[in-house]
Amino acid sequence: MTTKQDLVMFYSEFNKIKDFDLAEEKIDRFINTLKAALKENERIVFRGFGVFEVKETTERMIVDPKDSTNIIHAKPRKYIKFKISKNLQDSLCLGEE
Structure with missing residues (x-):
């Protein structure tokens, strides 16, 4: 099982983002955008x-x-x-x- 933190770590390594908080913010922004889009x-x-x-x-x-x-x-x-x-x-x- 992969957690959100595992996904953020993978995302930051895959995209060579050194700032873990920035990677987490990008993942959160995508998830929130997907939620908002599914409401509409x-x-x-x-x-x-x-x-x-x-x-x-x-x-x-x-x-x-x-x-x-x-x-x-x-x-x-x-x-x-x-x-x-x-x-x-x-x-x-x-x-x-």
């Missing part, structure tokens, strides 16, 4: 990388695992789905086993 648009396409999409679960009734006679009302909620592009998938050799 439900679909963001990065050609050759993938697609971020805002999806919503349906409203449904579920059985309480503690008491099977109790039915819980589950409200719809939004989540983000990412679909990797074929080019990126091929370059990472994912899906080949």
Whole structure:
């Protein structure tokens, strides 16, 4: 598992940025921009990388695992789905086993 700090370290080394705080600021700016864009648009396409999409679960009734006679009302909620592009998938050799 890679943490945000690991990503910042990799980003700073890959782009030869000596100031760790500057690298972290750039990563934070990208993440905040992506969040803001997903609030305005439900679909963001990065050609050759993938697609971020805002999806919503349906409203449904579920059985309480503690008491099977109790039915819980589950409200719809939004989540983000990412679909990797074929080019990126091929370059990472994912899906080949």
